[in-house]
Amino acid sequence: MSNDPYAESGEFIDVLSRGAWEALRVPLAQALAQARPDQGPIVDIGAGTGLGTLVAARAVPGADLIAVEPSPILRAALLARLAGDDMSRRVTVQATDAGGMVLPGRLGAVLAINMIGHLTPDHRRALWADLRPRLAPAAPLVVNLQPPPEPVAVPETAFTSVPVGRQTYQGSGGARPDGPDSVVWTMRYRVLTEDGTVERELVVDYPWYVLSAQMLLDELAAAGYAATVGEMDVVVATPA
C-alpha cells in the first residue's frame, strides 16, 4: 500500500508490542473460548507481525486462520513468525486491508486488535455489517479499544523500553486532536546505546479515528450484535 503508515516504522512494531501483548494474551484467549473453528476460520484483521495470530492459533488448536495484513514490512515479519512454526500450515495470509479481504460465508471468530482506529467510521460500520451474517452462531468478534476515546490531546508518554543486545529500543507517543472524530498519534521510536546516547530516532504520525466504549457498543448493537467490554478494554461481540 503506498500510504502504509508503517512503511518506515515497521522495524520497531514487533519488538515494542510484545509487552502490550503479554497483557492482551489472556483476555484474547478467553474471548476465543467461544470460537467455532468447526464452522469456519478465525480471521485476524490487521494482523501486523502476527503476535495476536499466534495467540489465536494456540488458543484454538486445529483452527484455520486468515491473517489480513496490508503493510508489506509487517507482513514480512508475520511470514517470518509463521515460517518454521507448526501453525504455519493453518494460517493463510491475505495481503490486503479490511476493505479488500476475501472471506468465506462462515467464520469461526474475528479479531480486530490494536487496529480499529485505522478505519474510518464508515468503513468500521461497513465491516460490522459485513461480518455479522458470516459469524457462526455465538462466534465472537473481538475488538479492543485504544485511547483516547474522544479527540483530545494526549501528552507524550514513554510506552516501552526493550533491551536488545547492547542497545535499547524505546517507544513513546502522544496525540493531538485532528477533527471531530480523529486524532494524530505522533510516535517516537529510539535506539539507545549502552550509555544512553540516542543512536537513531524516528518520528511517525498515524491518523487515528477515536472510538469510545459506548460508541462501539452502540454501533455493534445497531449492526445486530450483543457486546460487552471486558478486561484490557477487549470488547467481545456475538451475533444477537
Ligand SMILES: C[S@@+](CC[C@H](N)C(=O)[O-])C[C@H]1O[C@@H](n2cnc3c(N)ncnc32)[C@H](O)[C@@H]1O
Ligand atoms: C498497531 S498495528 C497492530 C497489529 C496487530 N493486530 C497487533 O496487535 O500486534 C495496526 C495494524 O493494522 C493494520 N491496518 C492499517 N489499516 C488497515 C486497514 N484498513 N485494514 C486492515 N488492517 C489495517 C496495519 O498495517 C497494522 O498491521
